[in-house]
Amino acid sequence: MKNITVPLLLIGLLAGPAFARIIPYQAPTDDPLIRNNPIEKPVADNTRKPKNDYNITINYELGMHCTGFDFSYCCILPPYNSIQSQVVKTATAPYTFPQLLKADPNDPTVLVDGDKRMKLEYGHIDNTFSEGTKLAYWNIPYDVNKDGKYSKNENVGNAYFTHLYIYKDLKGSNPKNTSKDSEKLRIGIELPIPRDAGPSGQPLKNGHLHYTGDTGTIVYTKSPVLDNVPIVLTNPGIWDALGLPLTPFYDELMKKSPLEIVESDIRPYQEAWVGLVDADSGKPVIDSHSGKPVRFIGTNPIDVPNCANCHANENANGDKFTLYKQEKAFWKSLGASDYMADLKATSISILQIHDARHGTQFLAKYDPSSRATQNRLGNDPVLCQQCHADNVIGVLESKGVAQVLSGSKTRESWDTPIVALSQALHRVHQTMRPLPDSEGRTGTCAGCHPAHRQDGSMDGYPITPDGKNFYAEADNRDSKGGCFAGRDVHSNPNKENDGVGTPEHLNAVGQWLQANVSKIGNDQGGKGMWCTNCHNQLSRELYQRDNLENAFKQTGTTIRNQSLDEIAKAIGVDRKTLEQKYLDPKVIADKDGHDSPNKSGILLTWSKERMAPDIGVIAMQEDKPLIRKDEDGDVNVALLSANPSTKLASLQLPEGATGVAAVSYDAASHGRDYWLAAGEPHCADCHAPPYVEGQGGVAFPINQPGKYSLMRYSKGHAGLACQACHESIHGLYPVRPIVDTTTYKQATQYNPDGSHGPLLCASCHEVNESGVPIVAEGLTWEGKKIKDDLDAAISWIHGNAHDLGGKNRK
Incomplete structure (x- = not known):
């Protein structure tokens, strides 16, 4: 099979601010994280040709x-x-x-x-x-x-x-x-x-x-x-x-x-x-x-x-749940470190609380006086996805509540499915332990999700050993490490000096977040974005209203190119609500310090009542889905289109069908639209075309034609994955070095x-003084030649990527 020659005029698809400037790299000195970790300055010669075969x-x-x-x-x-x-x-x-x-x-x-x-x-x-x-x-x-x-x-x-x-x-x-x-x-x-x-x-x-x-x-x-x-x-x-x-x-x-x-x-x-x-x-x-x-x-x-910070002490257990103490003492008696003893105790705490609140019997055979060192439960370990749907590992079907409580091997159609694992975990922890900082933004994200540092230091760790927000009187974004906070381009104050050298190309949503939250890139010395500025209900609302023809050019139907007032009207809220519940949601604490389910925009993300995007169009028989059963009696609906916004009149009905209907993720997956689904943020939520993902298709039902794909499944210039040049979500170039x-x-x-990303044209091409590939000097973008305009060149390669839904170019 012959290798296909493809023009890599510039690489990748933008997922964050754009490409690095083509100048000899100079390490910034205004950020102590970089100043205290000097890097070797590269030689300025021969920076216009690829450095590798x-x-x-x-x-x-x-x-x-x-x-x-x-x-x-x-x-x-x-x-x-x-x-x-x-x-x-x-x-x-x-x-x-x-x-x-x-x-x-x-x-x-x-x-x-x-x-x-x-x-x-x-x-x-x-x-x-x-x-x-x-x-x-x-x-x-x-x-x-x-x-x-x-x-x-x-x-x-x-x-x-x-x-x-x-x-x-x-x-x-x-x-x-x-x-x-x-x-x-x-x-x-x-x-x-x-x-x-x-x-x-x-x-x-x-x-x-x-x-x-x-x-x-x-x-x-x-x-x-x-x-x-x-x-x-x-x-x-x-x-x-x-x-x-x-x-x-x-x-x-x-x-x-x-x-x-x-x-x-x-x-x-x-x-x-x-x-x-x-x-x-x-x-x-x-x-x-x-x-x-x-x-x-x-x-x-x-x-x-970080479960142990709450579950290995009285924070989560109070006076009622005490088995964790005996479990911790047992492992300490065997010479375990405090950390390992706390992890063992945490598991027992979680299972005991779950039994008490949900009627399960995970600890029915647990013997705290046992001297066993491999499994002290008396039964197999508890794997959450055995009961809870979880799209992230492909478990789309939950067990029923009655099924679990009765020990039945099968679930009847009337039995209520157990809520998705993401919903169960996030809703209860955000409600009970919102951990707001001084700005009102929840600290539970960094409190629960990992935030360990590469140097092993626990200094400034975002959750204290007794389960409190270390930054309760400060700003969560001051965190010194973690999945996201203070890590990638969205929270890197030195991004302009450390790789990025072209505009952000923001839409109305992105402009508001830059002006009011991030304040990076507008000379205000900001700290960047927080988790809830991306992981929120707005991403779903925008996604639901997309019916794209070309994702990179953003042609077709969308509300992403409209003003905030128009977006608010389209999703049925006023401008103030859009800003406070969708763009920058804050904890709204009650008298007990809990977040308020009917008021909090953060909890809206995990609400059962909120809108979940449609997943596709199915055939209907009268007022019910048209059902076929396979050899084992398993139910199968007739999926007619993976694009839920397709013109219904264009669909051909199978035998026995009397109509069609668009159905939501809720109807297809008990995992709803959490993770590997429409509930995830998209670059197109904040960035203007062509600095957006391609549309989906290949990875249905994780992504869909007519809708923006998740960045991890998106391809751009010449068939390269977006991640090839920008790295992966939460770690997008350039990251902070320490x-x-x-x-x-x-x-x-x-x-x-020697710059720190994204990848430059010169990584694969020979380029001119402006960093533009010599082979592309004659091309134009919006009426002007890209020869001496790096930003125009970058726009050209993003805007002219083949929108194939993830397929290979032929």
Whole structure:
């Protein structure tokens, strides 16, 4: 198969402020975070040509994955970190084009460049194993088939993904066109997951990336109304290693008993590496510029949540729930560190509170006087998604309330589904522990989600050991580290001096947030955005009203290009409500210090009553969905369009149908529109076209045609993933150096001037004095030549990207 030559005039699709300026890089000195961490200034010569023969981009699909590492008692999220890459052969002359390299069609692990056949090795620096001293997962028994005994491969590591299945391969092949359960190959059962490997079988180390081809990497899952729902784990045209059980612990730090782990051992910004080797000999491919092996590093963030700060003390337990004390004392008697004893106690606290409030019996057989050290519950560990729907791992169907309480194996149609895991967790914690700062913004985001630092310091940690907001009298955005706060371009006061050198291109929403919240980029010395400025109901309201023809040009129907007054009117609120509940929601505390469900814009995000976007159009029979049942009696609706805003009159009705209807995410997934769905923020919420994502399609139902895709599934210029040039959400270039040291040095591998991202045109092209590719000097944007106008050039490549919904270019 021939490699397709594609013009990489500039790279990527914007997800935040635009590209770095093409000037010899100068390190800023006005930020103490940078001043105290000096970097070597690059030589200014030869900054107009690519510095590498090949560029291997490295990114991940989650903004910051958080997981526990001890699954003896319970688990909210399993370990799951991926490496995703694309490989560009750079231009060798002013008028030659770079090439986006693909695989041998007969071997998805072999990369082809003309006559050269290579493979992409991968691993993580000083992180080569997990199970054992870093992870208790495969070593924890779990009765996967529910026969009352533990057979081979029956453990938590194989129990977590049994809802996912394939029929033949990871390309979505279904040779018999069936949904029969007996034909399914379930992950963790018919396809057991090896120790220290991901659900696709790829190992944590000593593996090769595989190419996703024209289909992407696809598994299936089941929804309440449709069997064989495709879950696109990776888009087409990407090299990947999926779901690796990465932990935030370096090998060197784990030469001790797991009971001795302390919180300062956590290193959240792990370094993945990918290198080119000869496909036959395995010898490294040598770069002609440096004389060194072609090998790049990238960020793979993984952190541990902060549950123990409330659940290992009286904060969450009060005087009523006391079992945690005995659990903590037991582990302390065995020599456990305070941190590990608190983690064990936390699990017991959570399960005891859940039993008391929801009628479950997780601790019915728990014996606090037991001397057992592996499982003291008396039953299998509790995996939250066994009952709660959770789109982030593809569990689309919840168990029923009565089903759980009665112990029934089946759920009747009348039984109320248990709320989505995201809704259950966020709603109760935001209500009971809103933790506002002095500005009224909730501190629960950073309080619960990970905020550990790469240097191991706990100084200025956003949640105190007794579960209070460290910044209650200050500003949450003063945080010194975390998933987002103070980390990426949206909260980097030095972004203009540290990489970004062109305008933000904001719409009315973005302009309001810059003027009233961020204040970065308008000479007001601001601190940037906070979590709730993006994760809010407004993103859903905008998404619902999109029916795009071309996402990059934003043609079609949308309200994103309107004024705030017009947007407020369109979603049915006044301007003041839009600002206070949708743009910058604050905690509205009651007399007990709890957030107020009927008043808080933050809690609106997790409200059952709010609008959930439509997911598609189905056939109707009279006033009910047209139903077909498969060989196993499973219900399947007739999906007519993945674009819920399509013209209904254009749809052809199947036999027996009398009409059509657009239905919401609520009707299709008990996980609603949380995560990997329309509820996630989009770049297009704040940025004006063409600095937006492409539309969806390939990854339906995670994204949809006619709607903006999630950035992690979006492609822009020449088929490159947005993340290839901007890095991944929450860690977008340029990051602050002392917070995320891994990403900070990543972009310098590509940019000839040593700047810290996004990637420059010169990473792949030869450019002129303005940083514009010489091969593109004759092009125009909005009537003016881009030759001497970098911003116009950047706009051209964003605006002229092929809007293919994630498909590969032919």
